[in-house]
Amino acid sequence: MTTTAPTAPAAPATVLPSAPSFLRATGIVFRRQLRIALRNPAWVIIGLVQPVLYLVLFGPLLQPLSASFGVENAYTIFVPGLLVQLGIFGALFAGFGLVAEWRAGVIEAERVTPASRTALLFGRILRDVLQLFAQGLVLIGLGWAFGLRASLGGMLFGLLLTLLLGASCAAASNTLGLITKSEDVLAPVVNSIALPVLLLSGILLPLSLGPTWLQVVGDVMPTKHIVDAIRGAFTGGWGIETLWGSIWSVVIFVILMWVGTRTFRKENA
Amino acid sequence: MVKFEYSSLTNERGSIVIHARGLARSFPTRAGRDKTEVRAVAGVDLDVEAGEIVGFLGPNGAGKTTTLRMLTTLLTPTSGTATVAGYDVASQPGLVRQSIGYVSQSGSTQPEARAGEEVVDHGQLYGIPKAQATARGQELFAQLELDGMWKRAPKAMSGGQRRRLDIAMGLVHDPQLVFLDEPTTGLDPQARANLWSHISQLRNGRGMTVFLTTHYLDEADALCDRVLVIDRGTIVAADTPDALKRQVAGDLVELVVGDRAQVVPAATALSALVPGESAHVDGTTVSLRVPGAGSHLAGLVRELDDAGVALVSVDVRRPTLDDVFLTLTGRSLREDAA
Structure with missing residues (x-):
């Protein structure tokens, strides 16, 4: 031990560089994440291939059913479902990237800087939202080529709800990744959430085609109402489902962002 | 203050x-x-x-x-x-x-x-x-x-x-x-x-x-x-x-003698360097921790030579931090790290 008087030292007189603002820090994290994603675009492309395959290989099977959906072209009904699928699946896998970053020591290195810990989450979510936006545009563009017809406002509104849902799922996945720090926990959780959501939200086919019991079960899924709201926006059928879908999107967004922010801010995460 | x-x-x-x-x-x-x-x-x-x-x-x-x-x-x-x-x-x-x-x-x-x-x-x-x-x-x-x-x-x-x-x-x-x-x-x-x-x-x-x-x-x-x-x-x-x-009491001096008959005179001579301590004997190896062993070594070798003890080898090892750890905790850090 030192022989110096063991009293706590006074605060230093040095002027420290001031910590970056929340927005600045979010921007730095976002830029870094985007740069890394663009340098290895395999995941962005793989994420897009699945819905495109659905669009090309499954969409034609729906065409004969167009009349029973009340639309001229089945793609007007199908693309909104694929948007939600893209939003949920693509973003839910964000946590795997976070676990890899944790293992490489990146998260801890960032957490020991004075930058806001919430910014570490928000910068990552922004990357996922931008990626989803680009994928959504490609999907809508392809759908248009296949005969989808909808108003510009309707499509933008549908895309907006998709982005909200995607941001929520990205927040949930990043949070889960930070808590568990393990792909082995993350993978079964993501799968067990994704499959029922896919089947009970009427993503591939509207649940209105099915028996009453299935419709009742589907009504419990918030994502079913979001799919319906996006479909409504595409077909021009604005109504009570638009409202419900919007409310659910915002509620899910607020809850998952709040949980994510809390987790990232915790001292011992 | x-x-x-x-x-x-x-x-x-x-x-x-x-x-x-x-x-x-x-x-x-x-x-x-x-x-x-x-x-x-x-x-x-x-x-x-x-x-x-x-x-x-x-x-x-x-x-x-x-x-x-x-x-x-x-x-x-x-x-x-x-x-x-x-x-x-x-x-x-x-x-x-x-x-x-x-x-x-x-x-x-x-x-x-x-x-x-x-x-x-x-x-x-x-x-x-x-x-x-x-x-x-x-x-x-x-x-x-x-x-x-x-x-x-x-x-x-x-x-x-x-x-x-x-x-x-x-x-x-x-x-x-x-x-x-x-x-x-x-x-x-x-x-x-x-x-x-x-x-x-x-x-x-x-x-x-x-x-x-x-x-x-x-x-x-x-x-x-x-x-x-x-x-x-x-x-x-x-x-x-x-x-x-330095907290570990001295350097480790290790003598190896030619045959068992010479172990006792070697141990006696070595023990004489540290009052109250006796050397550790293992086969034909005699060892003891001796503070400042360097200054005693020449005398010790001469004394053993005069007594007719033929040394096979003399080894002096400075204490390592592992010896420190062993003294403090009773365990070796090496075993633990391995």
């Missing part, structure tokens, strides 16, 4: 930059059905002066990393207090983070990213303008022998280069106090020696304070001004490596 001054350019020796009292951390754990607590760190007191290289030495699981994580605000202490660079870790974590550099055991960069960009982004997270972070990063790359690595992906670097990149990451904001967690684990001997010289340079060239953890005895010995020995969550000794080794 001592007044502590802290300058960003030259740390005055004598001012305390790390001050911890009763720092403790428990983790909840499950043993069968019962919830219990594991005390990873059980009340650590330590003071580190500006400009020191202090080594935190102990076996794996002794509480080194947990203590380091508390001092760097990554973990909240269960009890106790700590002041780092003049700020309280519990109530002023942001200011602590601004004042220190931290190089963790697990690295700090994305394997697919580019080294230079990682360093600049990291600097910007500390609030440093991009141009300044770039200039400082390039300066650090030159100092740490990473020339030409600016655009290289960390995954394409050697282990030693990656560790030096991690150090550059931890120093981009020019902290006066840096924490290194097991800096040379997993490196080959050459890369380790190289990293040691870089770490010494931080202190000698920049006047930095370096606090590092290690479970390597030679590392603590070669690099550190002062060693804190930690075992089972508490500090069991704290001093310079030489002073710690």
Whole structure:
């Protein structure tokens, strides 16, 4: 031990560089994440291939059913479902990237800087939202080529709800990744959430085609109402489902962002 | 009353930059059905002066990393207090983070990213303008022998280069106090020696304070001004490596004689050097710890020669930090680290 008087030292007189603002820090994290994603675009492309395959290989099977959906072209009904699928699946896998970053020591290195810990989450979510936006545009563009017809406002509104849902799922996945720090926990959780959501939200086919019991079960899924709201926006059928879908999107967004922010801010995460 | 001054350019020796009292951390754990607590760190007191290289030495699981994580605000202490660079870790974590550099055991960069960009982004997270972070990063790359690595992906670097990149990451904001967690684990001997010289340079060239953890005895010995020995969550000794080794009573003198008949006269002569002690005999080997063995050796050999004892070999071993650890805890650090 030192022989110096063991009293706590006074605060230093040095002027420290001031910590970056929340927005600045979010921007730095976002830029870094985007740069890394663009340098290895395999995941962005793989994420897009699945819905495109659905669009090309499954969409034609729906065409004969167009009349029973009340639309001229089945793609007007199908693309909104694929948007939600893209939003949920693509973003839910964000946590795997976070676990890899944790293992490489990146998260801890960032957490020991004075930058806001919430910014570490928000910068990552922004990357996922931008990626989803680009994928959504490609999907809508392809759908248009296949005969989808909808108003510009309707499509933008549908895309907006998709982005909200995607941001929520990205927040949930990043949070889960930070808590568990393990792909082995993350993978079964993501799968067990994704499959029922896919089947009970009427993503591939509207649940209105099915028996009453299935419709009742589907009504419990918030994502079913979001799919319906996006479909409504595409077909021009604005109504009570638009409202419900919007409310659910915002509620899910607020809850998952709040949980994510809390987790990232915790001292011992 | 001592007044502590802290300058960003030259740390005055004598001012305390790390001050911890009763720092403790428990983790909840499950043993069968019962919830219990594991005390990873059980009340650590330590003071580190500006400009020191202090080594935190102990076996794996002794509480080194947990203590380091508390001092760097990554973990909240269960009890106790700590002041780092003049700020309280519990109530002023942001200011602590601004004042220190931290190089963790697990690295700090994305394997697919580019080294230079990682360093600049990291600097910007500390609030440093991009141009300044770039200039400082390039300066650090030159100092740490990473020339030409600016655009290289960390995954394409050697282990030693990656560790030096991690150090550059931890120093981009020019902290006066840096924490290194097991800096040379997993490196080959050459890369380790190289990293040691870089770490010494931080202190000698920049006047930095370096606090590092290690479970390597030679590392603590070669690099550190002062060693804190930690075992089972508490500090069991704290001093310079030489002073710690002096605590072990003397150098080990080992004589091997030609045949068993000569063991007794050899043991008698050796025991005579240390009043009250008797030599340890194992086969034809006779050994004893003798303080300042060097000054007795010539006389001892002459005496044995006169007595007709033919020595096969004479060996004098200075105490190592492992002997210190063994004396303090009753266990060898080597076995533990293996």
